[in-house]
Amino acid sequence: MNDAKTGSDFPNRIGYDEALAMIAAVAARRRLPVETVPLARAAGRVLAEDVVAGVALPPFDNAAMDGFALRAADAERARTQGLRLVGDQFAGADLALQVAAGECARITTGAPMPAGADAVLIRENARVDGERVFATEAGGLRPGRHLRRAGEDVQAGDRVLVAGTRLGPAQLGLAAAVGRHDLPLYRRPTVAVFTTGDELCPPGQPLAPGRIYDSNRALLQTLLQAEGLEPVAWPVLPDRPGPMLAALRDAAFSFDVVITCGGVSAGDRDHLPALLREHGEIHFWRVRMKPGMPLLFAGLGEALLLGLPGNPVSVLATFLGPGRALLDGLQGLATPRRRLFARLATPFAKAHARLEFLRGRLESGADAVVQVRPDPADGSHRLRGAADADCLLVLGEGARDYAAGDVVEVVPLRGF
Ligand SMILES: Nc1nc2c(c(=O)[nH]1)N[C@H]1C(S)=C(S)[C@@H](COP(=O)(O)OP(=O)(O)OC[C@H]3O[C@@H](n4cnc5c(N)ncnc54)[C@H](O)[C@@H]3O)O[C@H]1N2
Numbered sequence: 001m002n003d004a005k006t007g008s009d010f011p012n013r014i015g016y017d018e019a020l021a022m023i024a025a026v027a028a029r030r031r032l033p034v035e036t037v038p039l040a041r042a043a044g045r046v047l048a049e050d051v052v053a054g055v056a057l058p059p060f061d062n063a064a065m066d067g068f069a070l071r072a073a074d075a076e077r078a079r080t081q082g083l084r085l086v087g088d089q090f091a092g093a094d095l096a097l098q099v100a101a102g103e104c105a106r107i108t109t110g111a112p113m114p115a116g117a118d119a120v121l122i123r124e125n126a127r128v129d130g131e132r133v134f135a136t137e138a139g140g141l142r143p144g145r146h147l148r149r150a151g152e153d154v155q156a157g158d159r160v161l162v163a164g165t166r167l168g169p170a171q172l173g174l175a176a177a178v179g180r181h182d183l184p185l186y187r188r189p190t191v192a193v194f195t196t197g198d199e200l201c202p203p204g205q206p207l208a209p210g211r212i213y214d215s216n217r218a219l220l221q222t223l224l225q226a227e228g229l230e231p232v233a234w235p236v237l238p239d240r241p242g243p244m245l246a247a248l249r250d251a252a253f254s255f256d257v258v259i260t261c262g263g264v265s266a267g268d269r270d271h272l273p274a275l276l277r278e279h280g281e282i283h284f285w286r287v288r289m290k291p292g293m294p295l296l297f298a299g300l301g302e303a304l305l306l307g308l309p310g311n312p313v314s315v316l317a318t319f320l321g322p323g324r325a326l327l328d329g330l331q332g333l334a335t336p337r338r339r340l341f342a343r344l345a346t347p348f349a350k351a352h353a354r355l356e357f358l359r360g361r362l363e364s365g366a367d368a369v370v371q372v373r374p375d376p377a378d379g380s381h382r383l384r385g386a387a388d389a390d391c392l393l394v395l396g397e398g399a400r401d402y403a404a405g406d407v408v409e410v411v412p413l414r415g416f
């Protein structure tokens with residue numbers, strides 16, 4: 001498609017999935033370098049190499065409960081005659097105790113099982129009389145009772161974490177459990193954030209006629225922080241190509257990713273597409289999505305640039321979809337984010353063929369059906385509706401009348 005302002009020697013008005021695929025392909029070529037990071041600083045980051053267990057988990061047979069280690073075959077004898085207590089094995093150094101027929105050893109949860117013992121009598125079911133231990137309740141004392149076998153969770157040599165995994169609490173706990181104190185991780189992208197437009201006034205200043213407070217800076221900073229990043233926001237860019245290019249080039253020297261918002265559409269002062277066409281490389285401009293259609297993806301110097309449209313809800317939609325796809329790809333995330341679905345609580349008629357993001361609220365009752373109620377007030381300038389929402393809901397490409405109960409994808413806005 002030809003475009004009067006910029007020509008169109010790049011993909012223009014592409015489908016949403018195509019945009020995500022192009023972002024993923026470019027990001028894969030620009031994957032960030034790997035660095036070794038202590039576990040304490042690894043939360044939320046992406047693993048660059050598989051983790052192979054150097055030890056089994058558990059490393060040795062151990063007690064699952066506090067009580068007495070014994071031979072299950074002695075259960076009846078423990079009830080009638082009692083067993084001879086031969087020692088105490090607490091969690092800690094292995095005392096290499098031996099339990100023979102007619103004997104038992106005091107044991108605590110996590111302590112190594114003495115040789116010969118194959119079950120634990122919990123202390124609630126035992127009575128100690130001097131050096132003898134009686135079972136007050138011996139039912140269920142079979143071999144393996146209250147015992148955790150060496151290697152039942154992980155065998156030494158198992159691949160316990162796969163490269164490309166995002167590391168959360170349980171993954172980092174597992175890495176520590178197999179003895180790792182640091183891990184090879186993809187570096188986090190550094191991100192410069194720009195808001196653009198002569199109408200913008202920083203919150204806290206008096207508002208002159210015709211101006212509005214810059215809300216996208218707070219919005220974008222918070223979205224990026226929720227990804228575990230530490231974005232750097234630059235001063236607001238004026239609607240003039242010279243200063244705009246100078247600032248963007250500066251940022252492109254020292255940041256992996258430059259995110260702008262505004263100035264990317266068709267207005268006479270929307271300079272970004274022309275600037276990037278001349279001084280960078282446009283990967284695509286305009287995506288068949290609503291809101292967010294003017295989205296631009298380009299290379300500038302060493303950086304990748306994502307030009308988000310200025311309307312606040314467009315920022316949300318383009319960041320949570322394409323923006324996160326870029327950050328994930330640069331960090332080598334192998335598995336796509338989990339997709340969530342819900343049933344529409346009310347019908348919705350989509351008036352156009354583009355993929356559409358609506359704001360919505362999730363509800364779930366005793367019937368365990370998760371429903372999403374779309375906010376009927378659309379309009380990508382309406383930030384209040386977004387603040388009242390707890391998700392975006394996604395209506396796919398192709399115009400369609402949705403009925404109540406139809407399944408749609410939802411993108412959580414909080415706790416994501
Ligand atoms: N003739 C056409 N006009 C428009 C088109 C089009 O295709 N043809 N697209 C519309 C769509 S869709 C959108 S979205 C907007 C996006 O335009 P820009 O990305 O160039 O953004 P701006 O024009 O700079 O701003 C749009 C809107 O958002 C407000 N804004 C911008 N930055 C901030 C900020 N930091 N904080 C709060 N609000 C911000 C700005 O004042 C405008 O109201 O273009 C349509 N027009």
Ligand code: MOO
Nearest residue numbers: 291292293314380
């Ligand atoms: O599609 Mo624009 O991003 O609605 O407001």
